[in-house]
Amino acid sequence: EASKSYNLSQSLYFRLNKIFERQPNPPVIMLNTQYRMNPEIVSYPNKEFYGGELDNAKSVFSQSSDQFKPLFYYNIETAAHSHDYASSAYNPVEAEVVAKFCHRLIWLWGSMNLDDEDTTLLIEQRIGVITPYKGQMHVLEQEFQKWDMSHVEIGSVDSFQGKEKDFILISCINQTRGAGNSEI
Structure with missing residues (x-):
């Protein structure tokens, strides 16, 4: 009751947005x-x-970087994805391919002329894997543990918001028929 009398039942954002909408020519920058x-x-x-x-x-x-393209797509032709982990989609074949790719990336990056400070641990911390599915996140974490890559951050789109990584791998798991590999 007290919150309603002070108009606190609505969020500050909602109240500010209502004020903004009432402006005849709201300033937008x-x-x-x-x-x-x-x-x-x-x-x-x-x-x-x-x-x-x-x-x-x-x-x-x-x-x-001259060694790496800024954007690369790789189509993984495999059976359709599954649902299990709390009814979330996952694809273990894709998780395995992503882990192998990441392992090779770490090896390649480490074999280049990097500072002595760039150990495998530091390289792993500069890589992120994003997936929109909790099931796939779980399968990726298991696969990355097999490859002893526990410092590669694996998370959802939301969990990566505002973060920076030198390399981002995206595991979508869904496939469109007829898609192929592509470099941009």
């Missing part, structure tokens, strides 16, 4: 410079969602 993604990765969302108005900071151009 677009943040138009991105500082985190490789320009090739941001080109699609820039075109499709920002109307080409998003600029890249100069610092993102120096983050490119």
Whole structure:
């Protein structure tokens, strides 16, 4: 009762949004410079969602690598995914392929001329694996334990929000027939 009398039954965001909506010409400022993604990765969302108005900071151009492409797709042709872990989808074959790919990535990255500080542990901490399915997250964690890669962060889309990693692997598990491997 007391919360209703002080209008506290609604969140602060909801109340501020209602005030904002009542403004005749609400001030909108677009943040138009991105500082985190490789320009090739941001080109699609820039075109499709920002109307080409998003600029890249100069610092993102120096983050490119000659050894690795900024974006790579790999189609894993396997049987359809399963449901089990709390009715969440998973694909153990894809989890195995992702773990093997990550293991090779760590080996390759470690074999390049890196600082002495870049041990396997530090390399693992710079890699993230994202999946939208809790079932797949569980299967990935099991597979990565087999390969002794416990410091690679595996999580959901939400859990990676705001984080930065040098390499992100995305495990979608669903496949579209006729899809192939593609490099951009």
